[in-house]
Amino acid sequence: xxxxxxxxxxxxxxxxxxxxxxxxxxxxxxxxxxxxxxxxxxxxxxxxxxxxxxxxxxxxxxxxxxxxxxxxxxxxxxxxxxxxxxxxxxxxxxxxxxxxxxxxxxxxxxxxxxxxxxxxxxxxxxxxxxxxxxxxxxxxxxxxxxxxxxxxxxxxxxxxxxxxxxxxxxxxxxxxxxxxxxxxxxxxxxxxxxxxxxxxxxxxxxxxxxxxxxxxxxxxxxxxxxxxxxxxxxxxxxxxxxxxxxxxxxxxxxxxxxxxxxxxxxxxxxxxxxxxxxxxxxxxxxxxxxxxxxxxxxxxxxxxxxxxxxxxxxxxxxxxxx
Numbered sequence: 001x002x003x004x005x006x007x008x009x010x011x012x013x014x015x016x017x018x019x020x021x022x023x024x025x026x027x028x029x030x031x032x033x034x035x036x037x038x039x040x041x042x043x044x045x046x047x048x049x050x051x052x053x054x055x056x057x058x059x060x061x062x063x064x065x066x067x068x069x070x071x072x073x074x075x076x077x078x079x080x081x082x083x084x085x086x087x088x089x090x091x092x093x094x095x096x097x098x099x100x101x102x103x104x105x106x107x108x109x110x111x112x113x114x115x116x117x118x119x120x121x122x123x124x125x126x127x128x129x130x131x132x133x134x135x136x137x138x139x140x141x142x143x144x145x146x147x148x149x150x151x152x153x154x155x156x157x158x159x160x161x162x163x164x165x166x167x168x169x170x171x172x173x174x175x176x177x178x179x180x181x182x183x184x185x186x187x188x189x190x191x192x193x194x195x196x197x198x199x200x201x202x203x204x205x206x207x208x209x210x211x212x213x214x215x216x217x218x219x220x221x222x223x224x225x226x227x228x229x230x231x232x233x234x235x236x237x238x239x240x241x242x243x244x245x246x247x248x249x250x251x252x253x254x255x256x257x258x259x260x261x262x263x264x265x266x267x268x269x270x271x272x273x274x275x276x277x278x279x280x281x282x283x284x285x286x287x288x289x290x291x292x293x294x295x296x297x298x299x300x301x302x303x304x305x306x307x308x309x310x311x312x313x314x315x316x317x318x319x320x321x322x
Contacts, residue, residue: 005032006148006251007118009111011069013041013128013169014051015081016091016222017243020315021127021153022052023219024245026061028318030252034122035065035114037107040078041129041172043088045071051090053098059215065114066100069107070131073173081168091225095218107132112140121148123251126180127244129169130154134176137183149186153247155264155277156192157302163272167192170266171275178266181298188259190247191277194306198246202238204316211320219319242315249311250303256314258305263297 008031012018025033036056038048049068056064072078103110111132115122124147126133133150136143154169154177162171170177181187200208200223208220223240242249250257263280267273279302 004120005030007032007034007120007122008251009035009037009114009122009124010248011037011039011107011111011124011126011128011132012048012052013039013043014048014055015042015084016225017241017245018042018127019051019055019090020219020222020242020245021248022055023059023215023319024248024315025125026056026059027215027321028252031248033061033064034118035067035110037067037069037111037132039069039107039128039132040071040080041169042081042084044078044080045069047088049102050098051088053100053102054090054095055218057098057100058095058218065103065110067103067105067107067110070135073129073131074134074175076173079172086225091222093221093225108136108139111136112143115143115146118146121146123148124150125152125248125251126150127153127169127247129172130176130180131173134173134179137179144183144185147183147185149188150180150183151188151190151247151251152180153190153195153244155189157277157279157281157304158193160276161192163275165273166275167277170277174266174268174275177277178268181264181266181300187298187300188250189264189277189300189302190250190257191303194257194303195243195246196241197306197308198242198249198311199308200240200242200312200316205238205240208319213320216320242311245315246306246311249314253310253314256307256310257303259301259303261299262302264300264302265297
């Protein structure tokens, strides 16, 4: 029915911008957050579980199941991004330990249970390396019958961050990303091309940091740790990028995102291109296809532009709501 909240399950590696995404998902009236699963990425998986529970508690979220997932990629060792998110994954904010406890089941079990139990098809929002999602799809392919769409933060059309061509979440576990692209459900790729554009200005960050509401105040502290200008230290400015939270904004308000259905594949070969999302924007086949035949590639909705002001306003209105 129109107007009913969208059932959402998030899969996170909760550092700073995953935390911003969780705060939005908890507080937006159009989203029903059914569960959160955790995977190694920005920090180790136990730290991710702790951070996720802390954010939900600080946001005043209703009891939401949180499960521990994969502690490393399918093939490679974990390579955390603590240089970006701090040793604790949360910018060293010194948040209190959560009173909440994780579910007694693993992430894949929780994902399967919550997807199949939902009365309406679920939107799955991974903002992390895709290890848990790949394990789910390979172990329990029946879940796809109750997945409406997967909106994942990952990949890049133009420029990477983990390497010149690869975005961190895909680079961290390229094989898992390749599995995701063949899920057989509608997929939206919210990549670095739009990820970097949605910025909260310094005045709004200061206002959030001064809020009497714990969740809004936490959002302000997190944004202050995410400088809007890449490469600048957090103290250099107070404007902060929303990062992963933009992908959840796109679930609540898809009209703010411009997408185009395009063939996408992940480079799995060793070397400098590993983890690149190769997005084919050519108007017609080239010589490779002419001489060797067309290869089957996943067609997904790739985000090419975003109404940054629209999503910033949406975020501020939402996280300011107690």
